[in-house]
Amino acid sequence: xxxxxxxxxxxLLLSAHASAGIVEEKDCGSCHRLHPEDAEKVFTAPDLxxxxxxxxxxxxxxxxxxxxxxxxxxxxxxxxFSQIANxxxxxxxxxxxxxxxxxxxxxxxxxxxxxxxxEPLSKGLRAKIKYQFERTFxxxxxxxxxxxxxxxxxxxxxxxxxxxxxxxxxxxxxxxxNDPEVYMVKGxxxxxxxxxxxxxxxxxxxxxxxxxxxx
Amino acid sequence: MTNRKHLLAGIILLTIxxxxxxxxxxxxxxxxxxxxxxxxxxxxQNTQPELAQVTEGTRQTYxxxxxxxxxxxxxxxxxxxxxxxxxxxxxxxxxxxxxRTDEQLFQAIKFGGLSVGRAPxxxxxxxxxxxxxxxxxxxxxxELCQCEAL
Numbered sequence: 001x002x003x004x005x006x007x008x009x010x011x012l013l014l015s016a017h018a019s020a021g022i023v024e025e026k027d028c029g030s031c032h033r034l035h036p037e038d039a040e041k042v043f044t045a046p047d048l049x050x051x052x053x054x055x056x057x058x059x060x061x062x063x064x065x066x067x068x069x070x071x072x073x074x075x076x077x078x079x080x081f082s083q084i085a086n087x088x089x090x091x092x093x094x095x096x097x098x099x100x101x102x103x104x105x106x107x108x109x110x111x112x113x114x115x116x117x118x119e120p121l122s123k124g125l126r127a128k129i130k131y132q133f134e135r136t137f138x139x140x141x142x143x144x145x146x147x148x149x150x151x152x153x154x155x156x157x158x159x160x161x162x163x164x165x166x167x168x169x170x171x172x173x174x175x176x177x178n179d180p181e182v183y184m185v186k187g188x189x190x191x192x193x194x195x196x197x198x199x200x201x202x203x204x205x206x207x208x209x210x211x212x213x214x215x
Numbered sequence: 216m217t218n219r220k221h222l223l224a225g226i227i228l229l230t231i232x233x234x235x236x237x238x239x240x241x242x243x244x245x246x247x248x249x250x251x252x253x254x255x256x257x258x259x260q261n262t263q264p265e266l267a268q269v270t271e272g273t274r275q276t277y278x279x280x281x282x283x284x285x286x287x288x289x290x291x292x293x294x295x296x297x298x299x300x301x302x303x304x305x306x307x308x309x310x311x312x313x314x315r316t317d318e319q320l321f322q323a324i325k326f327g328g329l330s331v332g333r334a335p336x337x338x339x340x341x342x343x344x345x346x347x348x349x350x351x352x353x354x355x356x357x358e359l360c361q362c363e364a365l
Binding site: 073081134135136137138139140141142144153154155156157186188190191192193 | 283284293295335
């Protein structure tokens with residue numbers, strides 16, 4: 001009995017050690033910020049110290065196995081950001097590595113986000129928010145998204161929102177729109193003051209953007 | 216008695232409708248472009264963009280935010296340019312910019328393109344940049360176009 005307990009315990013310890021080591025092994029921290037205390041350092045890829053607040057695990061796992069381009073112009077701190085430099089593709093990982101990395105990344109959180117309503121938007125409200133997305137706030141100038149006909153439209157300096165509904169957590173989208181500085185000290189996106197109703201509707205609109213809706 | 220009931224029902228209905236309209240007005244008050252009156256009212260009375268200085272901070276601000284659409288040299292060829300329905304303004308061309316006053320450029324930056332009757336692709340930067348830096352951006356645009364308002 002004692003031997004079995006020792007074997008199981010050792011196995012768990014080894015597994016935990018291997019899990020913790022994969023982030024170092026893959027050198028994720030050389031491009032991504034993984035710790036909140038690294039605020040002074042400049043990283044060349046998106047911050048991941050709040051990955052557990054931001055991403056949906058299913059999408060994250062898939063991304064790690066088959067990376068897709070989210071930021072066609074690169075990350076905002078890249079020296080060639082404004083000139084479309086040749087971007088090196090993100091590394092891809094095996095199923096097992098992707099599972100382990102996803103588990104680790106989903107544990108990285110910096111805040112407890114307020115719950116948001118997941119009530120779907122009516123067709124009319126969706127059209128209204130889309131209008132605001134393009135005309136009132138001008139989001140389309142920097143973000144690719146889907147128009148009402150399901151076509152990809154928009155600028156490329158901001159992250160693509162074409163698949164935002166599968167990629168992001170609604171609570172994070174609302175948190176970002178409300179107070180982006182919690183997540184990024186200085187982004188390149190204008191700040192907006194949205195009333196709670198608009199913020200909720202905007203979040204729900206962004207969560208409707210999914211790549212399976214591309215026509 | 217029936218008339219009284221109808222009158223009472225009418226008053227209640229009117230009250231509900233009025234309240235709903237007010238709530239609706241409040242809820243959407245921040246999601247439309249400002250009216251001309253609001254823009255005029257919000258601009259500080261002592262706005263004198265012509266006195267603002269272009270500093271290293273101005274150039275850095277332009278490079279950080281504006282280049283995304285207007286390009287690193289202000290030629291309207293930023294990385295978003297070819298994806299926009301209305302091309303971003305070329306800040307090195309005097310032909311159009313000399314027809315705009317400094318106040319109009321200030322308004323376009325602070326409240327967005329729609330506020331001055333131009334394209335909605337230009338978002339409002341008034342919640343991101345303070346008036347001083349917007350005024351210095353106006354002067355930087357004047358440097359780029361090497362022009363003044365006619």
